[in-house]
Amino acid sequence: MSKITKKAPAKKVTKKAPAKKVTKKAPAKKVTKKAPAKKVTKKAPAKKVTKKVPAKKVTKKAPAKTATKKAPAKKVATMKTPSEPTRSVTLNPGDMAPEFTLQDQNGKHVSLQDFRGQNVVVYFYPKAMTPGCTVQACQIRNSEALLRDAQIVVLGISADPVKSLKKFEEKEKLNFTLLADPEKSVIKAYGAWGLKKFMGREFEGILRQSFLINKEGKIVHVMHKVDTKTHHTDVLDFFKNL
16 A cells, blocks of 8 residues: 555656746847937938038129229229319409418418408418428518518418418417318319429429419419519518509
8 A cells, every 4th residue: 555655756747947938038128229220310411411501602702793893993094184284263363362261270260251451462382391381481480570561461271281280380480371271172263283393293283373362352463483482572572562
């Protein structure tokens, strides 16, 4: 009866542990490694195609606009005029002196009308503080008493700005009125602008001329050729003999 207990070897059926190897599906998870596939989304480099901005450099036609710089060509056209002297008016004795209002060396407005009832010398000179103009102005300065006694008012006119006239006055201690005509409107109205010659060169500029005007505002004498050294005495002599 004791032989019936030999059933222990039947327990070998429990060796199902190796069947658990079926759960080794972890390696299958490698399929989820689709992250590298995301590299396909790196289409950003494809955006480089939109870098057509350099192509816009073709629009840099601005340099081509330099072709429109035809302004210099216009200068060539206008440069022909200096060879022809500007035609200005000619004033003669008996004509009424053209009225004007200009700024003096102190910035004050002075009119020819202000001196009606007095003899007036309106003299035009090329440029303040130049040799000839300085000699002429200083001679007038030194004759101030004689001119005043003869009731003669002196008005010097040039195209210099007011500041330059003030420097001229202070440097030479001038004692008469200097008027600024930078626009040359009065200079041309009196015919004191025209063709000049200097050292073999011709150019347009202010002509050294003087206009003697009587108490009624009429021109009584025109000095077309002025001697800077004797201008003051020439003016005095004429009014004395008038």
